[in-house]
Amino acid sequence: MSKYGVMVMGPAGVGKSTFCASLITHLQLNRRSAFYVNLDPAAEHFEHPPDLDIKDLISLEDVMDELKLGPNGGLLYCFEFLMENLDFLSEALEFLTEEYLVIFDMPGQIELYTHVPVVPTLIKFLTQAGALDMRLCAAYLLDATFVIDRAKYFAGSLSAMSAMIMLEIPHLNILSKMDLLKDQMRKKDFKRFLVPDTTLLEDDPADRSRRKVKVDVHSADPTDKDAIMSGATFKQLNAAVANLIESFSMVSYLKLDSTDEDSVQAILSYIDDCIQFHEAQEPKELADEEYDEDE
Incomplete structure (x- = not known):
């Protein structure tokens, strides 16, 4: 009997625990079962008490x-x-039925997803055939306000791509805290950031204050003082990162507003699709009036 789970991960402060809480609330309102696993040994405050907490095994403060x-x-x-x-995990999870969605609330230290093989080893244990045999996907959150600063946006996208390559499981990239962008950016402009590409660097607001300095970004010497002070070498780095992400063509984003139930439901539908939670169900057919004749 397969089990189903999602690992909620991403840098610190992007709203992972908030999303977990919203997801659990939504599942409960829709009479679905959730099993909440906290794997952050430093976490202290929860909207929903964890069903399994790593701090019962070991805490960061004690270490x-x-x-x-x-x-x-x-x-x-x-x-x-x-x-x-x-066995701390297996003993708690092995008796769960396929009706449950197991939600793993992961810590925010990026090293776990990009530098050391700890999380891939954990994923292999959870997904291997046997007592658990879990169908697992990753939900990687990135703060939507990062789009205001292109350097943060591309650095976050690079970490997301690194996690995708390292973890090797179905993967969703999500821009969280969409409610914070309502007064800062038009929806039409924001659509450009759902798929990263190098053209986003052409109108970087953070670069406007440096445009008066005449330095060729592409040929600037990294050791040249004017190049450093003008930010040209930093722009070279951002351009290289953006080109790398675009060349792999792996990263695209979904939008999340944890305060909006429809938004949480939309993300849950993608999670269910990744883990094939509704594998036996027929796809929902749209009613005729739901189609947009102008498209």
Whole structure:
């Protein structure tokens, strides 16, 4: 019997726990079962109490106090300890039926998804045939306000692409906190950011203050003082990152407003499609009046 799950991940502060809470509330309102797993050993406040909490096994605070580690080193130690005690997960999850959606609330340290193989090892354990045999997808959140600063947007997109390549499971990239952009950008302009491409660098608002300096971005010497002060070398880096993302052509985004139930439902439908939760159901046919004749 297969189980179904989603790993909610992304950088710190992008709204992962808020999305998890909204998703659980939506599932409950629609009479679907959810099993909430907190895998952030530093998390303290929850809108919905976790059904399984890694802090019952190990906490970041204890690790930092006893081993004199910093936050990042302590977090890696916590996950390595979890890898040595995977029965903590299996014993709690193995009896869940296929009616449940298991929601994993992941920590925000980006190293876990891009540098070390801890999370891929965890995913392999959860998805392998056996007691769990979980159909799993990743929901990678990025703060929608990053589109105001192209450097942050492309850096976030690069981390999302790195996670896609490293984790090797069905993957959704999501721009969260859409409610914060309502007064900052028109919907028509925002559509450009759903698929990253190099043309987004051409009208970077952060670059306008530096345009008076006459420096060729493409041929600027990284050691030249004028190039550094004008930001030309930084623009070179951003252009290289944007070209890399565009050449792979893997990253595209969905929009999320956790305060809007329709938005949460739309993301849930993509999650269900990735994990084939409704595999046995027929696709919903649109009524004739729902089609837009102008399109």
